[in-house]
Amino acid sequence: MTDTKNTPPFIAEYSTHPDFNAMSDVTFRSLVKNFVEKNYPDIPRFVQHRLSWLEVRPWYGILARAGWIAPTWPQKLGGMGLNAGKQLILIEEFERFGCGRVHDIGTAMLGPMLMQYGTKEQQDYYLPRILHGEDIWAQGYSEPDAGSDLASLRTEAIIEGDEWVINGQKTWATLGADANMIFILARTDKSVKKQAGISFLLVPMDCKGITVRPIENIEGHSELCEVFFDNVRIPLDHIVGDANNGWTMAKALLGHERVFIGAPRLSANALTRLENLARDNGLWPDPVFRDRFASLAMDLEDLTDLFETYLERLKNGEPIGAEVGVLKIFQSELYQRISEELMQISGSLAGIKKGDDNDLKHDASGTYLAARPTTIFGGSTEVMRNVLARVSLELPKQ
Amino acid sequence: MKNEIEDWEENVQMLTDSIGAVVPPDGSVSRVRKARHVGAGFDTNIWHTMAEMGWLAITLDETCGGLGLGLREATALLKGLGKGLTPEPITPAIMALRLMADAGEKILIDEALSGEKIILAAWQATPDSVDPSAGVSIKDALLYGKKISIEGGLAAHAFVVTTPHGICIVPKDSKGLTIKSTPMHDGTFTTQLIFEGVKTSSLACTNMERSLFEAQLMHCAYLLGVSERAFEITLAYLRLRKQFGVAIGSFQALQHRSTEIKIQLELARASIAAAAGAIDTGKSHRHCQMNAHRASTRVKMLTRLVAREAVQMHGAIGYTDEADIGLYVRKAMTSVGLYGPEYRLRENYMALREIQV
Numbered sequence: 001m002t003d004t005k006n007t008p009p010f011i012a013e014y015s016t017h018p019d020f021n022a023m024s025d026v027t028f029r030s031l032v033k034n035f036v037e038k039n040y041p042d043i044p045r046f047v048q049h050r051l052s053w054l055e056v057r058p059w060y061g062i063l064a065r066a067g068w069i070a071p072t073w074p075q076k077l078g079g080m081g082l083n084a085g086k087q088l089i090l091i092e093e094f095e096r097f098g099c100g101r102v103h104d105i106g107t108a109m110l111g112p113m114l115m116q117y118g119t120k121e122q123q124d125y126y127l128p129r130i131l132h133g134e135d136i137w138a139q140g141y142s143e144p145d146a147g148s149d150l151a152s153l154r155t156e157a158i159i160e161g162d163e164w165v166i167n168g169q170k171t172w173a174t175l176g177a178d179a180n181m182i183f184i185l186a187r188t189d190k191s192v193k194k195q196a197g198i199s200f201l202l203v204p205m206d207c208k209g210i211t212v213r214p215i216e217n218i219e220g221h222s223e224l225c226e227v228f229f230d231n232v233r234i235p236l237d238h239i240v241g242d243a244n245n246g247w248t249m250a251k252a253l254l255g256h257e258r259v260f261i262g263a264p265r266l267s268a269n270a271l272t273r274l275e276n277l278a279r280d281n282g283l284w285p286d287p288v289f290r291d292r293f294a295s296l297a298m299d300l301e302d303l304t305d306l307f308e309t310y311l312e313r314l315k316n317g318e319p320i321g322a323e324v325g326v327l328k329i330f331q332s333e334l335y336q337r338i339s340e341e342l343m344q345i346s347g348s349l350a351g352i353k354k355g356d357d358n359d360l361k362h363d364a365s366g367t368y369l370a371a372r373p374t375t376i377f378g379g380s381t382e383v384m385r386n387v388l389a390r391v392s393l394e395l396p397k398q
Numbered sequence: 399m400k401n402e403i404e405d406w407e408e409n410v411q412m413l414t415d416s417i418g419a420v421v422p423p424d425g426s427v428s429r430v431r432k433a434r435h436v437g438a439g440f441d442t443n444i445w446h447t448m449a450e451m452g453w454l455a456i457t458l459d460e461t462c463g464g465l466g467l468g469l470r471e472a473t474a475l476l477k478g479l480g481k482g483l484t485p486e487p488i489t490p491a492i493m494a495l496r497l498m499a500d501a502g503e504k505i506l507i508d509e510a511l512s513g514e515k516i517i518l519a520a521w522q523a524t525p526d527s528v529d530p531s532a533g534v535s536i537k538d539a540l541l542y543g544k545k546i547s548i549e550g551g552l553a554a555h556a557f558v559v560t561t562p563h564g565i566c567i568v569p570k571d572s573k574g575l576t577i578k579s580t581p582m583h584d585g586t587f588t589t590q591l592i593f594e595g596v597k598t599s600s601l602a603c604t605n606m607e608r609s610l611f612e613a614q615l616m617h618c619a620y621l622l623g624v625s626e627r628a629f630e631i632t633l634a635y636l637r638l639r640k641q642f643g644v645a646i647g648s649f650q651a652l653q654h655r656s657t658e659i660k661i662q663l664e665l666a667r668a669s670i671a672a673a674a675g676a677i678d679t680g681k682s683h684r685h686c687q688m689n690a691h692r693a694s695t696r697v698k699m700l701t702r703l704v705a706r707e708a709v710q711m712h713g714a715i716g717y718t719d720e721a722d723i724g725l726y727v728r729k730a731m732t733s734v735g736l737y738g739p740e741y742r743l744r745e746n747y748m749a750l751r752e753i754q755v
Binding site: 287290291293294295297298299301302303305306308309323326329330382385386388389390392393394395396397398 | 633636637644645647648649650652653654656657660661664665666667668669671672692695696741744745747748751
């Protein structure tokens with residue numbers, strides 16, 4: 001490991017990107033593996049939460065210099081231009097090495113939004129700043145009274161002269177504490193149906209009138225923030241797309257995310273930990289445990305098969321319907337079931353808190369806690385089942 | 399490779415279209431309703447139609463007069479037949495053909511393919527067994543022991559019996575053979591064979607396990623068809639049936655339970671497709687067997703879920719003989735336990751998982 005660290009960075013090997021999609025999966029996988037092994041900096045690995053900007057910045061810098069920060073963006077805009085299959089390989093190899101998750105709201109959410117709905121000026125200005133790590137974006141959608149029912153959001157923006165004036169409060173703003181920019185959904189017309197009066201605005205976090213308060217979560221981390229807007233003024237052109245069209249745009253953007261949010265990776269990691277723990281504590285040969293483990297293992301493999309059928313559809317450019325929610329619902333519930341099995345077989349020691357004073361090998365309660373929000377964020381299981389019932393099963397409205 | 403993909407997709411389309419010859423496209427199950435416990439529990443005229451359509455020959459090698467198609471095609475066929483609750487015992491017939499082909503039996507294959515003779519596999523020893531060699535022994539060229547749970551066995555002319563040494567072909571009127579057929583809730587009969595020194599010669603056969611997991615997969619495709627259709631009928635009822643002045647399908651409790659069925663259904667489809675694809679693309683024996691066990695387990699859990707929810711969601715009408723949904727529930731009851739219950743499949747799966755390759 002030390003040796004490879006001293007070799008010149010792999011990132012120098014390409015001045016321009018090759019066509020990654022034309023490579024065989026095996027070639028591409030070994031390319032990614034090699035890249036990660038040679039370039040991953042001396043920062044934590046295998047953490048279940050998001051690293052802070054301070055911690056993850058060196059890795060972001062390396063990915064940015066290599067042109068690997070935006071795997072899904074087209075190459076002409078500075079991305080890698082990966083298709084769905086190659087993306088999956090990239091994610092798998094990053095996971096295998098335990099790479100920290102970089103601040104990816106700009107590349108995963110804002111970038112695609114600007115590419116589809118932004119002006120040429122917005123694209124030219126913001127996209128390179130994301131690629132270079134000059135702008136770190138936070139997402140401001142949810143509000144204290146608008147969670148699963150997001151469209152009822154109340155943060156308001158009105159036009160005064162040549163400015164938008166924003167008042168309200170966002171909560172669960174992912175990466176709010178590290179970001180210098182935030183995109184928000186704000187109400188810009190109160191006279192119409194709730195979904196029809198929402199706009200998508202871009203707000204610098206250093207604006208006068210913005211207050212940020214980090215929220216410590218149940219695991220003791222602060223990835224999420226509350227952001228208060230008190231007469232915050234931004235120029236009129238800090239809007240993406242047409243006024244009052246923000247809801248439609250935000251929903252239209254969910255194509256890839258709706259598939260990848262149901263990726264089996266979290267459950268797969270947890271199941272590996274379950275097997276390792278059972279082997280370590282001697283439970284592995286127990287027939288009762290094996291029957292339960294087999295159920296979970298089969299669930300994971302069936303989920304993986306289903307996930308791959310969606311990847312295939314993405315690859316072929318086929319439309320992804322509402323039934324894709326099946327992936328996210330099942331993945332998150334499976335992750336929780338596995339975490340509960342981890343807790344159960346940890347018995348009286350399940351509650352040990354991983355810390356500096358211990359070298360806890362199988363962090364059962366850490367997994368348990370990390371699994372909790374997966375059935376809540378990105379659409380709670382209950383709301384997703386409502387949608388599935390109505391759209392996919394064509395059952396009548398409640 | 400590209401052509402190959404297009405080929406099987408085309409085949410599946412053609413087969414799916416042809417199923418209408420046996421399963422009415424309008425979803426009517428009146429033929430099946432009337433056939434219950436009449437004669438052998440199924441219709442020998444339909445059997446001939448199936449033979450003419452080449453369905454029995456589907457996975458049989460072309461050199462043996464078969465169509466040489468894969469499991470992707472066979473599972474599509476069986477799913478379609480399951481939707482219509484087709485009682486004709488096609489899976490044990492296909493399994494018998496695969497076994498005879500491997501053992502080099504030619505004449506009977508021709509007679510079976512033409513529909514002239516009904517020849518069925520008899521592989522199962524005990525209600526939860528998945529070992530095709532169990533239950534029988536051969537001593538001095540005489541067959542002893544028992545095989546159970548042969549679907550449609552009442553009309554069979556001969557049985558292909560799996561043994562520790564290969565297969566034995568046993569005609570129904572063999573001396574020393576007792577055939578016992580018992581009515582099942584779905585209107586078919588289950589048959590058991592008792593061998594008390596049946597004179598036979600055993601044929602070497604190398605694909606007993608393989609024929610079994612292929613049959614297992616075809617059977618679970620049939621169950622998928624049963625489940626899919628039962629769910630469609632139930633959803634239609636939820637949209638139609640009014641209580642408290644609204645369609646009961648608007649109630650969130652029923653909606654969320656319906657989405658659970660949808661989730662299991664999607665997983666089952668993906669699991670079967672992966673298992674069939676693994677066989678057709680020549681994955682390892684162990685890999686295919688694990689996939690088949692996994693797909694069977696998923697589909698069986700789905701079938702049990704759909705059956706109990708279908709009755710509950712239909713309310714009292716679901717408990718009558720008159721409602722078609724009851725035919726699906728009873729088919730689910732009698733079929734879901736065939737080819738190994740879930741706990742046995744999970745046990746085998748774990749054993750296979752640990753074989754180092």
